[in-house]
Amino acid sequence: MEESAPFLACIELIGVNPYVLVPDPLLQALFAAAGKSTGPIPVQLTIDGHAFPQTLVKYAGQWRLYLNGPMRQAAGKQVGDTATFTLRHDPQPRELTMHPRLSQVLAENEAAAAVFHSLPASRRLEIVRYISFLKSEESVERNVHRAIRFLLGQERFIGRDKP
Structure with missing residues (x-):
């Protein structure tokens, strides 16, 4: 999947976790690229041009893209701010090596x-x-x-x- 067209989203908060909602047409493209529409979906995202690996997850009935502190800090964004995002499915395996x-x-x-x-x-x-x-x-x-x-x-x- 090619990188998505940029979309604007406001960074929201659920509990203590900042996130953005992904537009439905983009969700459908990600599902098609991932070959699934359930379970976590690995993605590459950019926030105002800063790239990060992340996982798109469904919580409380909505697909959410959670944004951790280092991501928001690199982009200079906080909860309540609006940012420009792009997404694409990341087919690369995410393996963690043992210390x-x-x-x-x-x-x-x-x-x-x-x-x-x-x-x-x-x-x-x-x-x-x-x-x-x-x-x-x-x-x-x-x-x-x-x-x-x-x-x-x-x-x-x-x-x-x-x-």
Whole structure:
């Protein structure tokens, strides 16, 4: 799918989450390009010329394009502002690589690795994502060890009591 024609949208807020609604003709083009009209749809978007990968999701009956802080900051936009957007379906796989420290510690702990690999893919992704987005090496180290204790049933982690 080619990049969409630019459209203007006001940045709105639902709960604490800023978003814009996508015009219906563009939604239909995105559905056709993605080959589906349910579930999250990966897109490339521009906000006033600043490009970002994002996912279009349906929430409370409406397809919403959520805009995180770095996106809005780069475009100099806040909730209530109007911006110019373009969208296109992004067919590229969105893979997250495991933090090297988590990989190393799992390799050193067979019991934790066995539990990790037996988890549903969504749960493994939740753990990998949590650790991958930590900023300091200290927090990575601390949370890798928390994850291992969680996998061994010794500690809560990612809002869960058990793996």
